[in-house]
Amino acid sequence: MRLIQPDPAAALLGLRAMKTVASTDGAIRPGARALMEAAQKMILHTQYDIDALPPVGATELAKGFPGAQLRAQFVNGMLVSSLADGVPSRETVAKVEEFAGALGIATPEITDLRLMADGHMLLAKLDFLRRGHIKDIFKNQLEQKGPLGFAKSVLTMRGIIEDKALAARYRAWEKLPEGTLGRGLIDFYNQHGFAVPGEPAGFPEAGLYHDFCHLLGGYSTEPEGEIQVASFSAGFKKERPIYIALFSVMIFSAGVQMRPTNDPFVTVGVLGKPGVAELMLAAIERGSKVNIDLTDKWDYWAWIEMPIDEVRQRMNILPKPAV
Template identity: 35%
Template sequence: MDIVVFSSHELPIALGALREVALADGALARSDPQQRAVLEELAALHGSRVDVDDVDGLPRVAPEAVARAIPDPHRRKRLVQLALVVAMADGEVTAAAVDAVEALARALGVREQGVGVLRLVARGHRRLAQAAVRRRVVGALAGEVLRDEGLAGLRELIGPLFGAGLEDRARAFRFKQLGLLPEGTLGRVFWEHCTARGFLFPGESRDAIAERAVFHDLGHVLAEYDTDPAGEIQAGSFQAGFIRRDGFAFLLFVILHFHLGIQITPIAAPQVGLFEARKVLRAVARGAACKVDLSDRWDFWDVVHLPLGEVRARFGIPPLAAARPREEAA
């Protein structure tokens, strides 16, 4: 999911459209820092600078004007998805904000399921929103597995969520042997990551993660995000970035789960208020810079023996220090 997509002449219009969503529920009038930060960070990622005062000076743009200025379908889709992020950023999804996103999507000819999800949230139908996002996320991961490996592959992928995974001692032993690799290699660091946190290796038990899903924790290691809730929203955003097909589903997932308190995954408790616009958008951008979709049949065994830094460089993952928000890096 790339988010650095707008040309220099499109960017002010895109930011203006996002501001309209925030203004719809009066959020910017309340000086909400996260909605402002979305606009500022998106500008920074595009090589521009928009500070708090500049946000108030952005042009007022009607959806029809946005459609005339941004004709490309991919950029239109991304703008609607970013508008949904703005609608969620302050932690309160309002009907007015969803109306504004829906009007923008209609003018741009974009069909995005997330609009319907936020409509459900605004109306208080959180369980329906939960079910819709779960279907989308599982579909994004499971559809290809079902096509390639049939029902057996699908069971292996989602079975552990219900304590119905497959025990495989040989597979578990192969993962445990990663601890014998030299220090600093991807495999050794991954082994340390899992062992220190008590994570089970694939095949170790019926509720251990499937091997096809190991890319998530390998993403933690490659991107240097912790597994606490604040780290998980960034790791999920990084994952949204590197997933080439419907990465936005995963961004929607982590914002709902770790910011709006709507439980999507049964593995972690839902959280409220953990969306930090600069960190989340930077994580998405780092994931988008990754040359490999780690979720798409990536054979990590080919690189587990390599130094972690070399793997990051090979895949084009920017250093975490370079992605830290400006005030943190100072």
């Protein structure tokens, strides 16, 4: 998912439309404002006074906003912005729907926003999860491990059983030389008290790319780091990348528990904290330079004995930019 810079006229229209959405309920809230400011700095390269921008209607926006890719990017931006400060109101979602419709962008994520705004949280979660990267993880787990292996991975994730033989394969990484990818990940797990696959609460193997991205990208497990690692992954994910970014935004900025685990931790408004919105956009751009989609059945076993720096070089994982 690459971030496209629009021409100056479209940039102004888009920013006006983002403000229109963000001010539907009154004053612009911190997360939405931070995203608009970050978009000006990181994508649009403009310096408009957000409070002075006039609103824009759907017809005017559609007339001056060219290109399907740019339109899709703008709709994605509206989705993120509408979740930046909590679950959006019905009025906010209606404005998102109006603008997306005028731009000719039909996307099921807006339906999930509508369900959330209407209080149908369980339906919204189920619909979102069945379309996004969590579905991809479980699909890949089933294809790679078969029905029995899939069932065992779900039961271990839920803490019902354990697979000692599988866990031992991962614990063997503790014997790898320091600085290698496998040793780095097992050290990361031990540092944070995480379970490896096969241990109770261990995540299915098809989803380990998330933890590898923490390691390879240098992102923390704090809410700000989780927003970045999801954005980094969205950058290189080939199919439906917005889901992986929205998933993290829902948990850490909208306060909605979306995980298929028992972890209750959520936060509200992380994107409104200074610099986080800029770090999110920088992570997307950084991820877009990676030359392999780690979410698509990546065989990390072929890489675990390599030095981490060599892995980064081969994958074209660039240093984190200063923002």
